[in-house]
Amino acid sequence: MRDRAHSVLILDDEQAVRESLAYYFEDCGWRVLSAESAEDALNVISRDSVDGMVVDIRLPDMNGNDFICVASKLFPTLASVICTGSPEYRVPIEVETLPQVSDQVFTKPVLDLAPLEEELHRMVALFFAKP
Amino acid sequence: MTERDGHHGLFSENLQGCTYQRDPEDLQPTLLEGIVEQIAGYPAQDFLSGAVHWRDLIDSDDIVAVESEIDKLKCQPGYVAAHEYRIRHVNGEVRWVSDIARVITIDGCDLIRGTIIDITHRKQAEEKLLESEGILKIISEQSLMGIFIIQDTSFIYMNEAFAEILAVPREDLLTSNLAERIAERVHPEDLPFVFEQMQKKQSGVQVGQVQQYSYRLTIGPEEIKWVDQYSKTISYNGRPAVLCTLLDVTQKEQAEQKMRELRNYLSNIINSMPSVLVGVDPTGTVTQWNTEATRETGISAADAVGQPLARAFPRLAEEMSQIQDAMRKREIHSQSRQARKEDGQTRYEDITVYPLIVNGVDGAVVRIDDVTERVRIEELMIQSEKMMSVGGLAAGMAHEINNPLAGMIQTASVLSDRLTEMELPANIKAAHEAGTTMEVLRKFMESRSIPQMLLRIRESGTRAAKIVSNMLSFARKGDAEFSKINLIELLDQCVDMAGSDFSLKRKFDFRQIEIEKEYALDLPEVLCAVDKIQQVLLNILRNGAEAMHEEAAQRNLSSYKPRIILRIVHDREAAVVRIDVEDNGPGMDEATRKRVFEPFFTTKSTASGTGLGLSVSYFIVTEIHGGELSVSSAPAQGATFTIRLPLEGRQS
Numbered sequence: 001m002r003d004r005a006h007s008v009l010i011l012d013d014e015q016a017v018r019e020s021l022a023y024y025f026e027d028c029g030w031r032v033l034s035a036e037s038a039e040d041a042l043n044v045i046s047r048d049s050v051d052g053m054v055v056d057i058r059l060p061d062m063n064g065n066d067f068i069c070v071a072s073k074l075f076p077t078l079a080s081v082i083c084t085g086s087p088e089y090r091v092p093i094e095v096e097t098l099p100q101v102s103d104q105v106f107t108k109p110v111l112d113l114a115p116l117e118e119e120l121h122r123m124v125a126l127f128f129a130k131p
Numbered sequence: 132m133t134e135r136d137g138h139h140g141l142f143s144e145n146l147q148g149c150t151y152q153r154d155p156e157d158l159q160p161t162l163l164e165g166i167v168e169q170i171a172g173y174p175a176q177d178f179l180s181g182a183v184h185w186r187d188l189i190d191s192d193d194i195v196a197v198e199s200e201i202d203k204l205k206c207q208p209g210y211v212a213a214h215e216y217r218i219r220h221v222n223g224e225v226r227w228v229s230d231i232a233r234v235i236t237i238d239g240c241d242l243i244r245g246t247i248i249d250i251t252h253r254k255q256a257e258e259k260l261l262e263s264e265g266i267l268k269i270i271s272e273q274s275l276m277g278i279f280i281i282q283d284t285s286f287i288y289m290n291e292a293f294a295e296i297l298a299v300p301r302e303d304l305l306t307s308n309l310a311e312r313i314a315e316r317v318h319p320e321d322l323p324f325v326f327e328q329m330q331k332k333q334s335g336v337q338v339g340q341v342q343q344y345s346y347r348l349t350i351g352p353e354e355i356k357w358v359d360q361y362s363k364t365i366s367y368n369g370r371p372a373v374l375c376t377l378l379d380v381t382q383k384e385q386a387e388q389k390m391r392e393l394r395n396y397l398s399n400i401i402n403s404m405p406s407v408l409v410g411v412d413p414t415g416t417v418t419q420w421n422t423e424a425t426r427e428t429g430i431s432a433a434d435a436v437g438q439p440l441a442r443a444f445p446r447l448a449e450e451m452s453q454i455q456d457a458m459r460k461r462e463i464h465s466q467s468r469q470a471r472k473e474d475g476q477t478r479y480e481d482i483t484v485y486p487l488i489v490n491g492v493d494g495a496v497v498r499i500d501d502v503t504e505r506v507r508i509e510e511l512m513i514q515s516e517k518m519m520s521v522g523g524l525a526a527g528m529a530h531e532i533n534n535p536l537a538g539m540i541q542t543a544s545v546l547s548d549r550l551t552e553m554e555l556p557a558n559i560k561a562a563h564e565a566g567t568t569m570e571v572l573r574k575f576m577e578s579r580s581i582p583q584m585l586l587r588i589r590e591s592g593t594r595a596a597k598i599v600s601n602m603l604s605f606a607r608k609g610d611a612e613f614s615k616i617n618l619i620e621l622l623d624q625c626v627d628m629a630g631s632d633f634s635l636k637r638k639f640d641f642r643q644i645e646i647e648k649e650y651a652l653d654l655p656e657v658l659c660a661v662d663k664i665q666q667v668l669l670n671i672l673r674n675g676a677e678a679m680h681e682e683a684a685q686r687n688l689s690s691y692k693p694r695i696i697l698r699i700v701h702d703r704e705a706a707v708v709r710i711d712v713e714d715n716g717p718g719m720d721e722a723t724r725k726r727v728f729e730p731f732f733t734t735k736s737t738a739s740g741t742g743l744g745l746s747v748s749y750f751i752v753t754e755i756h757g758g759e760l761s762v763s764s765a766p767a768q769g770a771t772f773t774i775r776l777p778l779e780g781r782q783s
Contacts, residue, residue, distance in 0.1 A: 016538025023545040027557050058530060085533035087603050088526065108537035109596050111589075113544055 006124050007031040007049060011041045011067070012056040012083070017108065021054055021083075024113045038062035038070075045071060045078065052124040053080040054116070057089055065095050072098050079123035081116060083108060100127055148248035149175075155205050155234065155243050158186040158197075170228060170249045172221025190217035190225065197230075204234055204243060215250060227254035277358075277377035281329075282367055284309045296358065296379050298350050318347035318355060328362070329373070340364055345380070357384035407499035410487075413458060415440045415451055418494060427499070440497075446471070447497060450482060454495050457484040468506060476763070477721070479506045507761065511753070514728050518750050521730045525602030532599050540592035547585040550576055601743040602730070613780055615656040616664075618699055618708060625668040626697070629676065641676050649698040657708050658780035659756055667748040667760070671712045671772045674745060678716035678770065685717075706778045707758070713771040718764045727762055757781035 008030045012018040015036070022032045033048060035041035038059055044050065053071070057064035064082065071078055079100045082091070085108040095101055102123050106116050149165025163175040177183040189197055193216035200212040213231045220226050232245025271278055277293030279286055286305055294301040297316050304312060310326075317325050325346050341363045348356040359378045364371055401408055402422040410419025417440055420432040428435070428444055441448035457464040465483040472478075479502050487494045552558050553569045562569050576582060630641045672695070679693040698711035719727065719734075726732045728749040752760040757777055764770035 014534045014538055016542055017534060020538060020541035020545050024541070024548070027545070027548060027552075027555055029556075085530045085537060087529050087533070087600065108533045109540040109592060110537065111540060111544075111593055111596070113541060 005029055005031045006051040006121070006128070007033060008120065009033045009035060009041060009044055009050045009053045011035045011038070011053060011059070011064070013037065013059050014056070014085075017056070021113070021116075025054075025117060028117050030117075038064070038067035041067060042070065042074075045075060050075075050078060051128060052120045053078065054083050054120065055080050057082060057084040058086060065092050068095055068098065068101060072100055076100065077127040079120065079127050081106065081120045081123065083110065083116065148246055150244070150246045152242055152244045155201070155241050158189075158201070159184055165246075166249075167247070170220075170226060170247060171218060188218040190219065193217055200230075200232075201243075204232060208234070210234070212245070215254070225251075227251045275379075277379075278375070279377070280365070280367060280372050280374050281309055282370065282372035287367060287372060293377055296356065296377055297348065316348050316350070318349050321346035356381045405500070407497075409435075409440070409444060409447070409497045409499075411440050411454060411495055411497065413493045415454065417443050419496065447482075447499075450484070450497065453482075454484050454497065457486045458493060458495050461486050461488050468502065478503045510725065511759065511761065514749060515753055518728075518730060518746055518754075521602055521746075525599065529599050529603055533596070536592055536596050536599075540589055540596070543585055543588040543592065547582070547589070550585070551582055598743065601747050612662075613658050613660055615658050616661050617656055618654060618710065618776075619650050621661065621665060622668060622697055622699065622710065625665055625672060628665075629669055629672040641672075643693060644676060644679065645692060645694040647694065647696045649696060651700050654699055654701050654708065655778055657776050657778055659776055660751075663751045663755055664776075667751050667774065668710075668712075670744040670748045671774075675712060675714035675716060675770065675772075679714055682717045702775075705775075707775045708778060710774040710776070711771055712774075713769060715769040718766050718768045718770050720766050724762060724764050724770075728760070752776070755781065 008025050010018050010021045010025070010032065011034075012021065013036050018034050018036065022034050026032045033044050033050060035044050038061060041053070041055075045053075055064045055068055059067070062070075064084070068080055068082075071080070077100065079102070081102045081104065082089075082095075083106040087107060089105065089107075091101075091103075091105060096103075100123065102119050104119050106119075110116055149163060149167040149170065151160035151164075151167075152162035153160045159181065160178055163178055167178070168174045171183075171185075171188055173183045178185060186194075196214060197216055200214050203210050204212050211231065211233045213229070215227060215229050217225050217227055227250045229248045229250045230245055232243050234241055235244050236242070271290045274290060274292050277290065277296045279289035279293045281287060286309060289301060289304055291301065294304055297304070297312075299312070299316070313325060313329070314322060324344070328342065328344055341361060343359065343361050345357065345359050348358055350356055357380045359380050360375055361378075362373050362375045365374045366372070401419070404421060404423060407424045407427050408419065408421040409417060409424050412418050417435045417438050420430075420435040420443070422432075424435070424444070425431055430443055435443040440454075441451065453464050453466070456462075463483065463485055465481065467481045468479045469482055470477050470479055481498075481500045481502050483498045483500075485496045485498065487496060548555060549558060551573065553573065558569055562572060626646055675695055676693075679695075683691055683693060692715075694715050696711070696713040698709075698713065700709045700711075701707075702709055723734060728745050730743055730746040732746075749760045752758045752774055757780065759775040760772065762770055762772050
């Protein structure tokens with residue numbers, strides 16, 4: 001189905017979470033990149049070609065919302081899905097209005113990872129064709 | 132003597148008088164006969180000799196009148212002077228005399244001849260009479276009491292006060308018909324009675340008998356007077372008449388009316404009190420008993436007053452020492468939350484003893500308030516506070532727990548995929564590179580129970596995640612969607628859901644439970660968060676079913692018929708719909724009942740629940756809906772969960 005392996009960046013400061021997501025996406029055939037801070041992640045997406053991201057919100061220094069806003073400006077076709085451990089999290093308006101960010105927010109722990117992977121895949125497919 | 136006899140044969144010896152003869156020009160007698168010495172204290176000789184002048188004896192106040200009479204005698208032929216005047220007796224006393232004189236002509240010469248009579252006694256009697264008449268007149272006319280005499284069909288006499296009480300001029304009364312007057316003034320309701328009394332009085336009643344009665348007078352359209360009448364049958368002109376006195380007692384009557392009203396008002400207040408109020412005297416005898424006391428004991432006030440307290444209100448027998456103590460020390464004694472059993476239910480009451488110390492009237496009032504509802508609400512409040520604190524704590528730690536849980540569960544999930552997914556290309560490739568196949572690995576895994584162990588990790592992690600998420604619901608109330616729903620439909624739907632849920636998961640089949648429905652007619656729709664209330668109802672149904680499952684396991688199923696009664700009632704007054712879920716399971720003791728809504732409190736084995744089902748339900752009903760969730764139960768008597776939902780949702 002997939003012409004070439006899509007690449008995904010997993011941004012999460014919790015190692016076990018980051019790794020579990022990385023392994024899962026890897027098994028699904030994605031090329032996986034990881035970052036444990038927004039700064040790291042900005043370096044990765046500037047250096048490498050990234051199609052989609054799974055972004056944690058509560059991070060040291062810059063939080064996930066701000067990171068998404070910055071990244072979206074730099075790479076308008078970069079799709080992302082939010083995955084947070086805060087049950088109280090509500091998508092802020094500046095993020096909600098970004099078309100490349102999925103409406104679906106996944107809450108940790110993600111008991112079934114398949115829907116998360118499928119959603120990111122759907123989002124990436126949506127923007128991949130565009131220049 | 133013969134001359135005297137010849138002149139004045141008219142006087143008998145015992146007449147208190149004397150005759151005289153004198154010159155018209157002079158008051159001094161020239162001839163004097165009779166008892167002049169008794170009248171004036173001077174012998175006749177003193178006058179005849181000129182030693183004492185008659186004129187000098189006359190009271191100076193009367194002298195002018197006496198002289199004017201003498202002038203008249205001189206000027207008016209045939210005039211008879213008849214006057215009374217005072218003289219001074221030799222002993223200083225004043226004597227009244229009557230002097231009657233006329234002019235006679237003897238031998239062509241005018242002389243005055245007259246008689247003087249001592250009328251002192253008569254005068255004194257007259258004065259006394261005048262005096263007493265005056266007093267009587269004053270008494271009668273100045274009296275504030277109406278006085279009147281009636282005979283046959285008219286007034287013989289009435290005083291001014293009577294006319295004033297009736298507000299009719301006296302002249303009008305004296306000339307009018309008695310019956311008409313009475314009919315006009317006496318209050319229509321009292322008229323037959325007054326007529327009857329008056330007729331009885333005039334006919335056949337013995338003279339001297341007294342009667343007293345009260346009635347009303349209609350003075351004007353707005354004015355009514357209350358009067359007390361005393362009637363006495365007397366004899367007047369030889370025929371019976373009635374002497375009446377009438378007293379205007381309107382003010383007294385009004386005061387009494389006010390007193391009666393005040394008494395009624397006070398007793399209304401006492402009777403309207405939701406508390407039992409019982410008054411006792413120092414010996415413990417009931418003196419006051421309000422409506423609530425009657426309701427509580429079934430004994431009427433009439434039966435209770437005068438009884439010893441212990442007999443009228445046996446429950447208070449043991450309070451007698453408290454009451455005595457309160458009266459002796461003049462202190463209020465109160466005992467709060469006294470528990471007692473009624474129909475198997477525990478009720479709480481506050482008992483307060485107030486000594487009556489004002490006016491030195493000894494005694495006490497015992498007040499009993501049923502505070503069961505308050506105690507229940509306080510219990511609920513404590514419950515609610517506990518939950519809120521759990522919610523607050525959960526919100527703070529949810530993130531911290533969710534991250535490691537995610538690491539654990541998600542890693543276990545990927546681990547499971549990598550070890551057991553036979554078709555995963557990466558797996559096949561890795562197995563091949565390791566010199567084996569997925570098939571071999573699967574056999575190894577299964578023989579070592581790896582898949583089950585991985586499953587346990589995921590299950591345990593999932594349960595922990597659910598606990599965190601349930602705890603969080605205590606802190607959240609804003610995000611529920613409210614809509615108007617029909618509770619009957621919702622409840623029926625929940626029973627169906629519970630049926631499928633249980634029959635799948637447990638050996639015990641929910642459908643074995645007999646469901647009785649007691650739904651009120653015309654139930655209004657209730658504004659609530661449908662999925663939340665559904666969760667509550669499912670929790671309660673599940674809880675009941677599990678309790679009955681235990682009961683069935685312990686008893687023979689053939690003799691035990693599990694049953695749930697579902698009841699929906701509309702309490703119009705409170706604008707609340709009440710849902711009862713009543714099971715006939717094992718019930719619970721007081722200690723369990725009190726803690727049943729507490730987070731993590733459970734009597735079940737830990738494997739079967741999170742320990743939060745009823746707490747969450749409680750939170751949903753009380754915090755999200757502003758309603759109440761309570762349970763009443765006793766061991767071996769089943770349990771009834773009661774949900775009260777305000778019709779219009781949470782008021783905030």
